[in-house]
Structures are given as C-alpha cells and as structure tokens.
Amino acid sequence: MNFRISLIQMDIAFGKPEDNFQQAEEKITAACKDNCDIIVLPELWSTGYDLARLSSIADNHAKRTISFLSELALKHQVHIIGGSIANKKENGIFNSLIVIDKSGNVAHTYDKLHLFQLMDEHLYLKSGTSSGLFSLEERMFASMICYDIRFPEWIRAHTTKGAEAIFVVAEWPKPRLAHWKSLLIARAIENQCFVIACNRVGADPDNVFAGHSMIIDPWGEIVAEAGEEEEILTASVHLDKVTEVRKTIPIFTDRKPEFYN
Numbered sequence: 001m002n003f004r005i006s007l008i009q010m011d012i013a014f015g016k017p018e019d020n021f022q023q024a025e026e027k028i029t030a031a032c033k034d035n036c037d038i039i040v041l042p043e044l045w046s047t048g049y050d051l052a053r054l055s056s057i058a059d060n061h062a063k064r065t066i067s068f069l070s071e072l073a074l075k076h077q078v079h080i081i082g083g084s085i086a087n088k089k090e091n092g093i094f095n096s097l098i099v100i101d102k103s104g105n106v107a108h109t110y111d112k113l114h115l116f117q118l119m120d121e122h123l124y125l126k127s128g129t130s131s132g133l134f135s136l137e138e139r140m141f142a143s144m145i146c147y148d149i150r151f152p153e154w155i156r157a158h159t160t161k162g163a164e165a166i167f168v169v170a171e172w173p174k175p176r177l178a179h180w181k182s183l184l185i186a187r188a189i190e191n192q193c194f195v196i197a198c199n200r201v202g203a204d205p206d207n208v209f210a211g212h213s214m215i216i217d218p219w220g221e222i223v224a225e226a227g228e229e230e231e232i233l234t235a236s237v238h239l240d241k242v243t244e245v246r247k248t249i250p251i252f253t254d255r256k257p258e259f260y261n
C-alpha cells in the first residue's frame with residue numbers, strides 16, 4: 001500500500017493563532033492540489049512556544065482545531081496529522097497531537113509524554129498518559145512529538161505493537177540539527193519502519209528552528225528532505241518496504257526482551 005504524504009514545513013507566528021490558522025489553511029489547500037493522501041503539520045503550529053500566554057491562547061478542548069481540520073479533511077478527502085496544539089483541559093494544558101481522517105472524524109489524539117525542560121515545557125504543560133498508536137486505512141502508525149524521539153524504548157513500545165510508520169511533529173532548534181537527523185535515522189533503522197518527521201522553520205524570541213523535515217525509509221535511507229525555508233515536502237511511502245526489510249534482517253523475531261530489564 002502506498003501513501004502520498006505532504007509535510008507542511010512552515011514558520012509559526014509567535015502567539016498569534018489567527019495568523020497561524022490562516023496560513024495553515026492556505027498551505028493545506030496548496031498541498032492538496034498535489035493529490036496527497038496524508039498531510040502533516042508541525043508541533044504547536046497554532047501558538048508556537050508562547051508558553052507564558054498559553055492560558056489565554058490555548059485551544060479549549062481542541063474544539064477550534066478539530067472543527068477547522070475536520071472541515072479541511074472532508075473537503076479535500078485527505079487524512080491530516082494535525083501537528084500538535086496547546087490543548088486546554090480541566091486538569092491543565094497539554095501538547096496534543098490530533099489526527100483527523102478523510103471523513104472528517106477524529107481518528108486519534110496523543111498528548112506529549114516527555115516534556116522538554118530546556119524549552120520550559122514542564123513549567124507550563126502537563127505530561128500525557130495516552131499511547132501514540134493509531135490506524136488509518138487499516139494500517140498501524142505511531143505519533144510522536146519532538147523530544148519523544150530521544151526515547152527509543154517509547155518508540156519501540158509502538159513498533160512491537162505493529163506500527164509501520166512513525167509520524168513525528170516538531171519544533172526542533174537549529175543548534176541540535178545533527179541530533180535531529182541522527183535520531184530520526186536511528187529510529188527508522190532500529191525499528192525498521194518509516195519515519196515521517198515535520199519540523200518548523202523560522203525563529204521565536206528564544207530559538208531558531210532547523211527545518212529539515214524528512215521522510216526516512218525502513219532501511220534508514222532518506223526518501224525526501226526539506227531545506228531551511230518554508231516548504232511543502234511531498235513523497236510517496238510504500239509500506240511494503242517495511243515487510244521486506246523486516247524479512248531481510250528479522251530483528252522483531254530475534255530480539256530477547258526477557259534479558260532487557
């Protein structure tokens with residue numbers, strides 16, 4: 001099975017949801033002209049890391065985001081991995097990834113598990129408790145948010161349950177670009193799965209972001225890689241490659257989890 005996937009590598013207006021909703025709509029509409037099956041947005045795409053103002057700009061129970069993305073998904077008949085957004089719930093604000101299927105329904109939500117202290121997430125956000133596992137068109141995937149890629153055991157917990165591709169949404173800063181690339185390639189090789197990673201570009205008051213969104217195949221080869229400017233990166237992903245690589249080097253049958261703790 002093939003999916004044509006478009007990553008929206010965008011700049012994000014700091015703390016300005018109105019501007020970001022408008023540009024997300026324009027970019028999703030542009031990506032859909034290229035006949036993609038799945039669209040991916042970056043982390044915290046509607047607010048950026050304006051954490052100090054989240055109590056006034058976070059989306060209340062993700063209502064606005066869900067209705068906005070559902071309408072676009074239905075209109076263009078496209079699945080949307082809706083990046084992540086600041087999601088205000090009764091018990092705090094979460095960094096929530098939302099997947100909308102092409103019928104406009106919420107297929108999955110995942111609240112970021114590992115909060116990134118270097119960017120103060122632990123001071124403003126609550127850590128999630130949900131799994132990243134989800135399915136679209138009867139294929140299993142996993143969702144991860146940025147810092148999560150530094151936790152191989154968390155990603156492994158999803159590939160042992162059948163995930164064939166990992167979607168990563170990110171606001172990854174430029175000084176650690178080498179880590180971004182190496183970690184994504186390592187996660188693809190060790191899990192023999194596709195890694196589909198959408199980062200942002202531009203800057204906020206504290207960071208300059210790296211871009212270099214990429215799609216990596218289960219052999220660790222880069223299928224497509226963006227530069228450091230705004231871009232819609234589109235490529236086809238052939239999921240049969242996962243089975244092929246897992247047959248060639250059968251790590252999932254050779255592993256000995258009983259020795260790992």
Ligand SMILES: NC(=O)CCC(=O)C(=O)O
Binds near residue numbers: 147148170173176179
């Ligand atoms: N937004 C994030 O989680 C950033 C993670 C990051 O920069 C890292 O080095 O890890």
